[in-house]
Amino acid sequence: MKMHEARLYEPLDGGKIRCRLCAHTCVIAPGKRGICGVRENHEGRLYTLVYGKLVAANADPIEKKPLFHFQPGSRSFSIATAGCNFRCRFCQNWEISQLPRHDPGALATSGPETTPAQVVEAAAASGCRSISYTYTEPTVFFEFAADTMSLAHSRGLKNVFVTNGYQSPECLEALEGLLDGANVDLKAMSDEFYRHECGAKLAPVLSTLKAMKAMGLWVEVTTLLIPGRNDDPAQLSELAGFIATELGRDVPWHVSAYTPRYEYSRTGPPPTSVETLEQAAEIGRAQGLEFVYLGNVPGHGWENTYCPGCGRLLIERRGFYIISNDLEAGRCPGCHRAIAGVWE
Numbered sequence: 001m002k003m004h005e006a007r008l009y010e011p012l013d014g015g016k017i018r019c020r021l022c023a024h025t026c027v028i029a030p031g032k033r034g035i036c037g038v039r040e041n042h043e044g045r046l047y048t049l050v051y052g053k054l055v056a057a058n059a060d061p062i063e064k065k066p067l068f069h070f071q072p073g074s075r076s077f078s079i080a081t082a083g084c085n086f087r088c089r090f091c092q093n094w095e096i097s098q099l100p101r102h103d104p105g106a107l108a109t110s111g112p113e114t115t116p117a118q119v120v121e122a123a124a125a126s127g128c129r130s131i132s133y134t135y136t137e138p139t140v141f142f143e144f145a146a147d148t149m150s151l152a153h154s155r156g157l158k159n160v161f162v163t164n165g166y167q168s169p170e171c172l173e174a175l176e177g178l179l180d181g182a183n184v185d186l187k188a189m190s191d192e193f194y195r196h197e198c199g200a201k202l203a204p205v206l207s208t209l210k211a212m213k214a215m216g217l218w219v220e221v222t223t224l225l226i227p228g229r230n231d232d233p234a235q236l237s238e239l240a241g242f243i244a245t246e247l248g249r250d251v252p253w254h255v256s257a258y259t260p261r262y263e264y265s266r267t268g269p270p271p272t273s274v275e276t277l278e279q280a281a282e283i284g285r286a287q288g289l290e291f292v293y294l295g296n297v298p299g300h301g302w303e304n305t306y307c308p309g310c311g312r313l314l315i316e317r318r319g320f321y322i323i324s325n326d327l328e329a330g331r332c333p334g335c336h337r338a339i340a341g342v343w344e
Contacts, residue, residue, distance in 0.1 A: 081141040084140060180218065
């Protein structure tokens, strides 16, 4: 298998390595891989096994990420490699995110060899205004993403992470100046949920969200609402309160409907009801959030953007597509209030 030396790691005694890419900070013995399954210790040096091995490359509406306040109506060239540093039992893209766990040998043939320059050229040729690192977890293909990001900026393209928010401080520092925006999954306001359902911890995600805001990135938050798992009203109130207090009332919160997949396809709860989503949205508004959106329910009124000042309909959506956009240079044409976002 062709390997590319990784970044953000340190050698330890006995040929072991400590990976500094994400909050797991895996200690990896010689010949072994980290939790993500795509970073391997080979003779005391860490290698990424997925550099340039794309399993997906599509020109998507930016709204699919979902990002509703970031160049709305534009298309974002969206790429992924196999692998993830979480093991969410309900993963919606498990066939590619969990591939290294189910079939470690499949990485050798998981995707065609692609260069950062080829990604940028494809993005420009397809009329995209940004590149999104998405579908799986972009942190685990950090080296390829970082090389692509630098070229993307030179061509006037912005860069977006759709992420679980488990980056290390060193990773975030390396992304500064390259990353323009992110949609971060805040899966629950419960460390128990993160440990049992995702194989991770809550605290690093909260730290990443605050760090991204401090870096000046445009941030939106998504919560996949799972009946009986993370939809307790008190917990949702705490989650929405964290966004409002620590990130800002103008940070969009996407509350999305779940459908049973991966391990949950056998043992999980039924799909999320619209009523449950609407209750969560009302909780978000009660906590002071100005922009709360429902996901995976095309045609619902909570997909639209309204002015927090005068209530005017500003952006009407159906699913991933814009029906109308009445913003004028990022402002409401009625009361002239500035609407937070990246509009250019």
